[in-house]
Amino acid sequence: xxxxxxxxxxxxxxxxxxxxxxxxxxxxxxxxxxxxxxxxxxxxxxxxxxxxxxxxxxxxxxxxxxxxxxxxxxxxxxxxxxxxxxxxxxxxxxxxxxxxxxxxxxxxxxxxxxxxxxxxxxxxxxxxxxxxxxxxxxxxxxxxxxxxxxxxxxxxxxxxxxxx
Amino acid sequence: xxxxxxxxxxxxxxxxxxxxxxxxxxxxxxxxxxxxxxxxxxxxxxxxxxxxxxxxxxxxxxxxxxxxxxxxxxxxxxxxxxxxxxxxxxxxxxxxxxxxxxxxxxxxxxxxxxxxxxxxxxxxxxxxxxxxxxxxxxxxxxxxxxxxxxxxxxxxxxxxxxxxxxxxxxxxxxxxxxxxxxxxxxxxxxxxxxxxxxxxxxxxxxxxxxxxxxxxxxxxxxxxxxxxxxxxxxxxxxxxxxxxxxxxxxxxxxxxxxxxxxxxxxxxxxxxxxxxxxxxxxxxxxxxxxxxxxxxxxxxxxxxxxxxxxxxxxxxxxxxxxxxxxxxxxxxxxxxxxxxxxxxxxxxxxxxxxxxxxxxxxxxxxxxxxxxxxxxxxxxxxxxxxxxxxxxxxxxxxxxxxxxxxxxxxxxxxxxxxxxxxxxxxxxxxxxxxxxxxxxxxxxxxxxxxxxxxxxxxxxxxxxxxxxxxxxxxxxxxxxxxxxxxxxxxxxxxxxxxxxxxxxxxxxxxxxxxxxxxxxxxxxxxxxxxxxxxxxxxxxxxxxxxxxxxxxxxxxxxxxxxxxxxxxxxxxxxxxxxxxxxxxxxxxxxxxxxxxxxxxxxxxxxxxxxxxxxxxxxxxxxxxxxxxxxxxxxxxxxxxxxxxxxxxxxxxxxxxxxxxxxxxxxxxxxxxxxxxxxxxxxxxxxxxxxxxxxxxxxxxxxxxxxxxxxxxxxxxxxxxxxxxxxxxxxxxxxxxxxxxxxx
Numbered sequence: 055x056x057x058x059x060x061x062x063x064x065x066x067x068x069x070x071x072x073x074x075x076x077x078x079x080x081x082x083x084x085x086x087x088x089x090x091x092x093x094x095x096x097x098x099x100x101x102x103x104x105x106x107x108x109x110x111x112x113x114x115x116x117x118x119x120x121x122x123x124x125x126x127x128x129x130x131x132x133x134x135x136x137x138x139x140x141x142x143x144x145x146x147x148x149x150x151x152x153x154x155x156x157x158x159x160x161x162x163x164x165x166x167x168x169x170x171x172x173x174x175x176x177x178x179x180x181x182x183x184x185x186x187x188x189x190x191x192x193x194x195x196x197x198x199x200x201x202x203x204x205x206x207x208x209x210x211x212x213x214x215x216x217x218x
Numbered sequence: 219x220x221x222x223x224x225x226x227x228x229x230x231x232x233x234x235x236x237x238x239x240x241x242x243x244x245x246x247x248x249x250x251x252x253x254x255x256x257x258x259x260x261x262x263x264x265x266x267x268x269x270x271x272x273x274x275x276x277x278x279x280x281x282x283x284x285x286x287x288x289x290x291x292x293x294x295x296x297x298x299x300x301x302x303x304x305x306x307x308x309x310x311x312x313x314x315x316x317x318x319x320x321x322x323x324x325x326x327x328x329x330x331x332x333x334x335x336x337x338x339x340x341x342x343x344x345x346x347x348x349x350x351x352x353x354x355x356x357x358x359x360x361x362x363x364x365x366x367x368x369x370x371x372x373x374x375x376x377x378x379x380x381x382x383x384x385x386x387x388x389x390x391x392x393x394x395x396x397x398x399x400x401x402x403x404x405x406x407x408x409x410x411x412x413x414x415x416x417x418x419x420x421x422x423x424x425x426x427x428x429x430x431x432x433x434x435x436x437x438x439x440x441x442x443x444x445x446x447x448x449x450x451x452x453x454x455x456x457x458x459x460x461x462x463x464x465x466x467x468x469x470x471x472x473x474x475x476x477x478x479x480x481x482x483x484x485x486x487x488x489x490x491x492x493x494x495x496x497x498x499x500x501x502x503x504x505x506x507x508x509x510x511x512x513x514x515x516x517x518x519x520x521x522x523x524x525x526x527x528x529x530x531x532x533x534x535x536x537x538x539x540x541x542x543x544x545x546x547x548x549x550x551x552x553x554x555x556x557x558x559x560x561x562x563x564x565x566x567x568x569x570x571x572x573x574x575x576x577x578x579x580x581x582x583x584x585x586x587x588x589x590x591x592x593x594x595x596x597x598x599x600x601x602x603x604x605x606x607x608x609x610x611x612x613x614x615x616x617x618x619x620x621x622x623x624x625x626x627x628x629x630x631x632x633x634x635x636x637x638x639x640x641x642x643x644x645x646x647x648x649x650x651x652x653x654x655x656x657x658x659x660x661x662x663x664x665x666x667x668x669x670x671x672x673x674x675x676x677x678x679x680x681x682x683x684x685x686x687x688x689x690x691x692x693x694x695x696x697x698x699x700x701x702x703x704x705x706x707x708x709x710x711x712x713x714x715x716x717x718x719x720x721x722x723x724x725x726x727x728x729x730x731x732x733x734x735x736x737x738x739x740x741x742x743x744x745x746x747x748x749x750x751x752x753x754x755x756x757x758x759x760x761x762x763x764x765x766x767x768x769x770x771x772x773x774x775x776x777x778x779x780x781x782x783x784x785x786x787x788x789x790x791x792x793x794x795x796x797x798x799x800x801x802x803x804x805x806x807x808x809x810x811x812x813x814x815x816x817x818x819x820x821x822x823x824x825x826x827x828x829x830x831x832x833x834x835x836x837x838x839x840x841x842x843x844x845x846x847x848x849x850x851x852x853x854x855x856x857x858x859x860x861x862x863x864x865x866x867x868x869x870x871x872x873x874x875x876x877x878x879x880x881x882x883x884x885x886x887x888x889x890x891x892x893x894x895x896x897x898x899x900x901x902x903x904x905x906x907x908x909x910x911x912x913x914x915x916x917x918x919x920x921x922x923x924x925x926x927x928x929x930x931x932x933x934x935x936x937x938x939x940x941x942x943x944x945x946x947x948x949x950x951x952x953x954x955x956x957x958x959x960x961x
Contacts, residue, residue: 078340088249089252094243094246094250095242095244097247097249097426097475098245098504099425099475099507100887100888102887102888102889104888104889105425105886105888107425121234133749134243135243136242136244138242144242151237152233152234152241153233153851154853155231155242155699155851155854155856155857157241158477158698158699158854158857158858158861159424159426159475160473160699161247161425161426161473162234162425163240163241164241164243165237167241182901183633183897186896186899187896187897189896189897190895190896191895191896192896193425193893194896195476195855195861195865195893196476196698197860197861198857198861198863198894199864199894199896199899200856200860200899200901201856201857201860202896203901204901
């Protein structure tokens with residue numbers, strides 16, 4: 055240790071804003087989002103890609119940000135939970151989670167929101183089973199998933215109605 | 219008695235006040251606060267499950283540039299026989315300190331032995347490796363039965379349970395109770411059934427790892443932020459473990475990312491405080507997921523022998539329950555629960571129950587949702603089902619014939635107040651799920667459950683602003699929507715809109731003492747404090763209105779958010795606006811030790827289908843029925859029922875701590891310790907039964923814990939019905955089922 059700080063500058067679009075951040079070559083995106091960019095909505099539950107609390111979108115692809123090196127997002131578009139609502143207007147997934155009581159402690163909620171938004175962009179009319187398999191990477195220990203799945207299916211309906 | 223016969227807003231489902239922050243990522247959890255100038259702590263953990271520490275050399279670490287402090291167990295208090303807390307939260311200091319850091323002897327793998335603080339997390343981790351700890355390794359024992367064998371390595375040579383004073387053993391506790399004459403009753407029984415059942419050690423599995431940040435100012439005042447189910451308990455425990463005056467510590471509870479009983483003690487907090495004291499800088503610590511599994515309180519595994527006697531007609535006449543539980547490395551008080559509560563659902567005049575807990579080289583067990591009762595209930599409820607089958611009686615009918623009701627006493631002696639177990643059974647019997655045919659290849663199980671529920675201490679303060687908005691301040695961390703419940707209760711009493719009420723969880727210096735969020739007590743006890751504070755507010759507003767109108771306050775009526783007398787009306791908003799000229803600011807506090815507690819009862823129905831080739835069990839339908847007394851916010855009552863049921867499903871089918879021969883946990887992560895995921899499950903149907911608690915102003919009964927009690931026996935029976943093979947040892951994972959089917 056005691057080497058000079060070996061940091062690299064990375065340029066990326068984060069929640070629509072051109073951003074430059076410094077990171078070590080080995081640092082994962084989740085850590086940089088939280089510690090460098092103060093985007094603390096991305097949660098770290100395991101750091102091994104098992105819990106999904108750190109889910110973000112990189113170029114619209116759903117990833118666990120604890121498994122992505124921060125340097126990898128050079129030139130990419132990153133969307134975190136902080137970029138999902140438009141101003142004060144919640145995304146239907148967020149709104150429906152609130153209306154259905156689809157969160158208890160709320161630690162998994164940012165990851166669930168990001169993952170569900172990605173689902174509905176891929177598949178606007180998922181079956182219950184499709185929603186359950188898509189969200190199988192987002193662990194929730196509080197709710198038993200019942201109200202989360204109901205909220206996501208309800209949000210899908212809202213989005214379809216908005217699109218029609 | 220319930221003064222509120224008809225509710226205006228209680229029982230509705232508004233969006234929770236903290237919801238917006240939680241769906242947008244703004245809510246701040248344990249690891250989400252950074253203090254100016256903070257450095258980072260890292261814990262050195264034992265690579266051995268049982269060892270004597272012969273030396274710790276921190277000099278190389280301390281010499282590293284950027285390392286600002288090191289510590290060992292010598293920096294913590296040497297515990298005697300002090301007890302911390304009371305009631306459900308009571309623990310001996312000597313059982314808490316070593317779970318924070320070992321002092322000379324290591325009793326489980328990954329026990330903390332030293333810690334270091336440095337300017338970056340990476341540097342702290344590097345410095346931790348430079349701390350040299352020498353061990354004299356001892357043989358480890360992790361199996362309950364092996365720990366009681368005559369040649370077992372002894373964990374504590376200075377602890378003797380009552381009645382065993384001669385030689386030290388690994389028996390941590392031994393509690394036995396008898397009512398009536400069970401031996402004679404078994405003699406008279408037409409049928410006697412006896413079997414043994416077991417449940418593995420598992421973890422609460424909260425998604426948020428433990429995290430905290432501590433600052434100590436020049437005067438020694440401590441400012442501590444952490445995720446916890448009870449920040450008053452953290453203050454108390456941290457003061458005791460670190461040897462600091464309680465009054466010098468302020469603890470702020472962050473949002474909490476799950477706890478289920480597991481965040482009712484301290485692990486990192488005293489370390490962060492000691493390191494911050496030494497370094498003169500704030501210290502942040504975040505636990506690694508693997509260490510959460512390896513070194514924080516799991517729930518005990520247990521083996522339960524159940525013997526039941528009944529008449530041919532189906533009347534239960536005698537019961538004997540003997541439950542052997544893991545304690546982990548230190549005492550965790552689980553033994554009394556099976557002894558007192560094993561048969562709490564049944565009318566029994568003759569029963570004997572025994573609880574024993576055993577020291578093993580594993581982390582000290584800690585509370586997990588209705589602590590220790592799911593383990594013993596697997597045995598009792600599955601034995602009831604097996605006995606019902608032997609008698610040729612429908613399992614639900616057999617339970618109905620023997621279920622407790624108001625006036626019946628359990629092993630603890632006191633008769634039940636107005637409980638709702640029979641009503642839950644009635645709902646189950648008439649439920650479309652129970653009446654429906656079981657799908658071909660699937661099986662169905664039913665079971666019921668009991669949990670005692672806690673009361674304990676709570677406080678609330680209500681501050682009224684000049685615009686008529688209200689802050690409701692409590693000290694109960696909101697783990698599952700309790701802010702919404704507090705706001706609903708205040709709105710009900712005050713008669714003002716829900717969204718004019720702003721419930722907040724405030725620090726230890728900002729509200730009266732409040733015990734932890736646990737024991738299913740928050741809505742009941744903290745809610746009662748909120749109700750009382752709101753009632754004091756209404757009384758004062760009526761007094762002020764009466765004074766304005768020159769009438770006695772007793773003739774002023776409060777309804778729909780306003781004081782009324784004859785033609786006169788003064789609204790809450792008007793009284794709030796004029797508070798300064800009518801007697802001063804409106805602030806009301808209430809504190810209590812809740813005596814309004816009532817036990818929880820639930821009945822679950824489970825359909826499951828076992829794939830005979832792979833041994834994989836799919837839950838195809840699930841219904842949870844529970845007496846909530848009065849559901850303040852039904853979404854969050856249902857949420858407790860669903861979440862508890864699914865934790866029970868995970869425990870029944872998959873979850874299990876796997877230790878190797880050296881006492882090393884082999885599955886310390888969510889990949890190998892597999893909790894249920896969305897695709898494992900069906901919707902969990904719920905029926906809330908409301909038999910009001912006569913002791914509580916709103917009729918509330920605790921709801922959080924009992925939903926984890928019935929699932930394991932209900933699922934085990936459904937698996938039997940699906941396969942025709944009886945499994946009595948959980949978890950019912952595919953390898954076990956495949957092996958069982960092959961026999």
